[in-house]
Amino acid sequence: MGRGLAVVRGIALVGLRPLEVRVEATCSPGLPVLKLVGLPDAAVREAGERVRTAIQRHGLRWPGERVVVNLAPADLPKVGSSFDLPLAIAVLAATGQVPMAAASRTWACGELGLDGSVRAVTGQLPLVAGARQLGARELLVPAGAAAEAALVTGLTPVPVTDLTEVVAALEGRRRVAPLEPVRPCPGPAAPDLADVRGQPLARRAVELAAAGGHHLLLTGPPGCGKTMLAERLHGLLPDLTTDEAIEVAAIHSLAGERRPDDPLRIRPPLRAPHQVVSAAALVGGGAGVPRPGELSLAHRGVLVLDELLEIPRAVLDALRQPLERGEVVLSRARARISYPGAVLLVGATNPCPCGHLGDPRRACTCRPDRIERYRARLSGPLLDRLDLQVPLQPVARAALVDGSPGEATAVVAARVAAARTAAAERWEPGRLNRDADAALLRRTTTRPALARLAAALTGLGASARAFDRMLRVARTIADLEGREVVGPGHVDEAVAYRLPPVPVSA
Ligand SMILES: [Zn+2]
Structure with missing residues (x-):
């Protein structure tokens, strides 16, 4: 029996214009297969395999039933690996491994390594700025990109290094100290x-x-x-x-x-x-x-x-x-x-x-x-x-x-x-x-x-x-x-x- 629909928010970029993507996951009785819907780009299709491996190798549970993940709206071009993280959270919520209510309030972007680590993606900064424009107040980001994300005012980046920290963050067990944004740098002196x-x-x-x-x-x-x-x-x-x-x-x-x-x-x-x-x-x-x-x-x-x-x-x-x-x-x-x-x-x-x-x-x-x-x-x-x-x-x-x-x-x-x-x-x-x-x-x-x-x-x-x-x-x-x-x-x-x-x- 399914445990309801888990929804996590991610961000797609059209140029520099951000658009909200709802990553939805449900489990239902059936063969243990993963079905991804609304994914035109090969990199996002690969995300399914990456997320499954990362969840299993990180000691979390992959459901022994049919998993359907939908990225909406379907007609939006979704590229790159930034949907790994919201996808993993949606599956964890659909299988009761993180609280459903917390997941539904979560915005996230980042790539997953096969070992369950969370990595920055190309275009990480416009994704963070975009989340802010779309109304996100808090965003799960790869720890390696947290100082950069802290540049964006009006949004609190929650840095995560791996899926264990993701689970802790969603369970409210992870306290984040205010981040020091990356320093402005004048660069080398120009010729005079x-x-x-x-x-x-x-x-x-x-x-x-x-x-x-x-x-x-x-x-x-x-x-x-x-x-x-x-x-x-x-x-x-x-x-x-x-x-x-x-x-x-x-x-x-x-x-x-x-x-x-x-x-x-x-x-x-x-x-x-x-x-x-x-x-x-x-x-x-x-x-x-x-x-x-x-x-x-x-x-x-x-x-x-x-x-x-x-x-x-x-x-x-x-x-x-x-x-x-x-x-x-x-x-x-x-x-x-x-x-x-x-x-x-x-x-x-x-x-x-x-x-x-x-x-x-x-x-x-x-x-x-x-x-x-x-x-x-x-x-x-x-x-x-x-x-x-x-x-x-x-x-x-x-x-x-x-x-x-x-x-x-x-x-x-x-x-x-x-x-x-x-x-x-x-x-x-x-x-x-x-x-x-x-x-x-x-x-x-x-x-x-x-x-x-x-x-x-x-x-x-x-x-x-x-x-x-x-x-x-x-x-x-x-x-x-x-x-x-x-x-x-x-x-x-x-x-x-x-x-x-x-x-x-x-
Ligand atoms: Zn000449």
Whole structure:
């Protein structure tokens, strides 16, 4: 005779969006078989065998009758091994080995070893954060992931190392001391902007990019310091808040790039994938449940794409929508999955295939038609989104060796922080000028400045979308000066970053 229906709660993730999964178990007379219902994924089917072995080898009783386990809702994609723990608890409750009432209040996620140990899974942090969002106040978690789980406020993680501790926790025999969350870690010191000699235009563009979140394109021959500048731009960004750092860590956890005992990084991420990156690796994707790509791993930080024109056009095109929306939407037959992806993009490219167009040290050997084809790879719409376009000259040897140091990162970062604060106060908390509303933006701009921009636009042959983008850069220039309104001078500087590149005949 069955002893009723045991229900335990687990968590499924669609992207970073959590959904409640009810794990239900019943026992009934019949052959001692385990039947799993509502499980499309092979890993979860294997969970049945793993849970049975773990329960038996841990000295607990596997029922000598028919066990039916259902994971509901049935149409939800359930992947991974995080349902092992709720599944085991449901079976233990259905067979009277833990109190049914306690099980019905329990949220749990974790993988079981064949010896009955409880282990952390990929994406453990977003699962814990998700449980909190779904209303869980307490959650059974693998002990190895407990300090990380303690980062999530409003939820008490109950760490368990094996099934014996799980039983004790459900019987109310396990007292848990408050956990110390994993420590925030600033990470290694970033290289300093003072190391960059010369390059006043590039230094200024890097400051504007950091202050307003504007995407940056650096064009110049090899060895002119493109990578050096990108790293220093990252050093100008303010630290993440704890909530932001948890969000970033959750994405890295989901991608399998973070272990639960890793410190919480409060510096924004810096990602620089190789130019042979695929579209799936860049924006996310892959078979089954799509993984977050480099763009999402760089969320709230800097994504550097070196040799931008060596990246296939189709891959670059995949960036356009996410850059506009700050998130990646991946459509699948059964679900629409989105991942955050608000990045500051830094593209770097040679001016031509050989790299030396406009280089006084060495003559360019490229035919004009090859240069045209090379540049055509950077499609108009993507180029449109790179607000700050900076041609770099090779730095003269004298400037590298003897040039006086430029301003240090600490000095520039203070201006960047003040400009970001001004923008956030004007728009809304956390909003950068890059994402400013166009209508509101115009209200903080003088009429002569708007007229100047309209005139410049005609000369550049730029799109209407480019008008607002240039105005956003001008807004950042004014913010760095501490000005309430954008004037013609600010517009003039913003327009200068849209000058056509070095002509092909140079
Ligand atoms: Zn060339």
